[in-house]
Amino acid sequence: METVTTLKSLRRSVDELRHGGTNLALVPTMGALHEGHLTLVREAKKHADKVAVSIFVNPTQFGPGEDLDAYPRQLAQDQDKLLSEGTDILWAPDVAVMYPRGFASHISVSGISAGLCGAERPGHFDGVATVVCKLFNQVMPDVALFGEKDWQQLAVIRQMARDLDLVRPCAEAIIGVPTVREADGLAMSSRNAYLSQEDRASAATLPAAMREAIAAIKGGARVSDALAQLEAALRDARFHTIDYATLSDAATLKPLEKLGDRPARLLVAARIGSTRLIDNMALCLMRSESKDQ
Numbered sequence: 218m219e220t221v222t223t224l225k226s227l228r229r230s231v232d233e234l235r236h237g238g239t240n241l242a243l244v245p246t247m248g249a250l251h252e253g254h255l256t257l258v259r260e261a262k263k264h265a266d267k268v269a270v271s272i273f274v275n276p277t278q279f280g281p282g283e284d285l286d287a288y289p290r291q292l293a294q295d296q297d298k299l300l301s302e303g304t305d306i307l308w309a310p311d312v313a314v315m316y317p318r319g320f321a322s323h324i325s326v327s328g329i330s331a332g333l334c335g336a337e338r339p340g341h342f343d344g345v346a347t348v349v350c351k352l353f354n355q356v357m358p359d360v361a362l363f364g365e366k367d368w369q370q371l372a373v374i375r376q377m378a379r380d381l382d383l384v385r386p387c388a389e390a391i392i393g394v395p396t397v398r399e400a401d402g403l404a405m406s407s408r409n410a411y412l413s414q415e416d417r418a419s420a421a422t423l424p425a426a427m428r429e430a431i432a433a434i435k436g437g438a439r440v441s442d443a444l445a446q447l448e449a450a451l452r453d454a455r456f457h458t459i460d461y462a463t464l465s466d467a468a469t470l471k472p473l474e475k476l477g478d479r480p481a482r483l484l485v486a487a488r489i490g491s492t493r494l495i496d497n498m499a500l501c502l503m504r505s506e507s508k509d510q
């Protein structure tokens with residue numbers, strides 16, 4: 218595996234890899250890699266001959282007072298993990314390479330970015346869309362893989378790729394991979410490392426309460442009642458702030474008051490201690506949806 222940190226060396230490595238028609242997958246990450254990221258790498262190998270992983274803690278997607286400084290950075294450990302997964306290129310630029318002096322452009326995907334995490338974290342998805350577009354242009358992968366844990370992020374990136382007629386990758390080559398969970402159901406996240414022992418034990422209430430809400434809605438309960446019960450369960454488990462708990466159309470993310478015939482998603486963001494956790498689960502398992510529950 219080659220670790221590259223400048224655009225020039227990235228281009229050379231990608232050109233060498235591509236020689237002879239080899240196709241390439243990209244797994245964009247912010248590092249502090251866990252089993253969820255490594256699953257993306259394994260999945261990437263099913264879609265392409267070679268795999269590039271990017272590690273870049275993107276400052277523009279963190280708001281004032283968020284955890285940019287505290288975000289775990291552990292490049293050497295990440296390199297070992299990627300090496301043992303057979304990654305071909307690690308793209309690890311620093312901030313000056315990604316945003317050179319005078320950088321002045323950004324991408325803003327309206328509509329789909331507005332609610333949910335976009336409402337709680339103003340500017341977050343502009344930062345994500347801009348850096349992901351840059352990563353796509355830098356690596357020019359045939360396919361790119363993202364975790365479904367960040368369901369809204371995936372929707373924003375697909376919308377951007379459609380709207381801007383991206384070619385490498387095109388919107389159809391942006392692949393969502395089902396959320397990887399700990400044994401007790403908690404979705405894997407680099408931010409789980411912030412949880413105290415006590416908060417970590419309570420955090421498993423989030424997926425459990427979501428499953429209960431899904432069962433209740435599928436059993437005919439009113440969506441508003443099921444969501445109220447979900448919020449009560451979270452508060453009992455010491456979640457002090459619930460940013461949102463909503464049933465939404467899986468594609469448009471518009472809130473739903475009842476289940477219809479289109480795929481729906483239960484999406485939650487809630488805070489315990491100083492940690493903000495997000496999770497989402499499918500309601501109607503249509504053929505096009507993943508079975509991550």
Ligand code: PAF
Binds near residue numbers: 245273345
């Ligand atoms: O999901 C992440 O880790 C980040 O938002 C991403 C897609 C790598 C962009 O910085």
